[in-house]
Amino acid sequence: GYRDRLFFTPGLRLDDSSAFGENLGREAYPRIMASYVISDEDWFEDFVPGTFVESLRLRAAWGKSGKQPASFAALKLLGPRRVTFRGEDVAGLSLVGPGNPGLKPERGQEVEAGFEVDLLDGRLGLDFTWFRQTTKDAIVGRRLAPSTGYSGPLVTNIGEVTNHGVELGLTAVVLNTRD
Numbered sequence: 295g296y297r298d299r300l301f302f303t304p305g306l307r308l309d310d311s312s313a314f315g316e317n318l319g320r321e322a323y324p325r326i327m328a329s330y331v332i333s334d335e336d337w338f339e340d341f342v343p344g345t346f347v348e349s350l351r352l353r354a355a356w357g358k359s360g361k362q363p364a365s366f367a368a369l370k371l372l373g374p375r376r377v378t379f380r381g382e383d384v385a386g387l388s389l390v391g392p393g394n395p396g397l398k399p400e401r402g403q404e405v406e407a408g409f410e411v412d413l414l415d416g417r418l419g420l421d422f423t424w425f426r427q428t429t430k431d432a433i434v435g436r437r438l439a440p441s442t443g444y445s446g447p448l449v450t451n452i453g454e455v456t457n458h459g460v461e462l463g464l465t466a467v468v469l470n471t472r473d
Contacts, residue, residue: 299334303327309360309399321399325357348412354405361400363433367449369393391446392438398451402429408461417470421463429455 295301303326310320332338333350370393377386408423432455435447 299331301327301329305357307359309362321360321401323358323360325355327353327355327357329353346413348414348416350409350411352407352409354407356405357403359402359404361402361433363397363449366391367393368395368397371446373445388445389443392442392444392448394449397433397449398431400429400431400433400451402427404428417467419463419465421461421465423461424459425461426458427456 305325305327307323307325308320309323330352331349332352333342333347338347338350369391371389371391372387373390375386375388376383378384379386404425404427406423406425408421410419410421412419431451432453433449434452436450436452437447438444
């Protein structure tokens with residue numbers, strides 16, 4: 295932080311998961327966040343007449359993230375199954391998951407910006423956030439035809455998903471008594 299008003303928070307996450315198969319190395323997911331309590335500046339009172347603004351904080355963030363599939367999604371799996379053989383129930387095996395050794399991590403990137411303002415001695419608060427998120431190589435379980443013999447899905451990477459929007463939060467102290 296700088297002068298207890300301006301704050302920067304960098305970060306880095308490293309993943310090296312075997313759930314993606316053996317062809318993938320270490321993945322890095324950086325991030326950075328910043329916030330600025332602009333209402334603490336001396337010139338702010340001259341800029342915003344009156345005292346109805348208790349505090350105003352501007353904030354922004356950018357980062358990447360990843361999602362890994364279930365632990366054994368890259369491997370072909372067999373599962374136990376009770377079968378009838380010559381009129382008796384015996385232990386058997388069934389095909390469960392086909393595995394996908396070419397599976398990649400799901401990668402996301404997001405940017406957001408917004409502000410938080412407290413008004414009227416903290417009786418009214420407004421929180422505004424704009425965001426845009428893009429996810430590449432989304433991990434999904436794709437159902438296979440029953441004729442393959444597998445009862446579980448093929449976990450695979452498909453397409454890209456983008457979502458964006460605005461979040462707005464409003465808080466109010468409607469009643470505040472001594473008791």
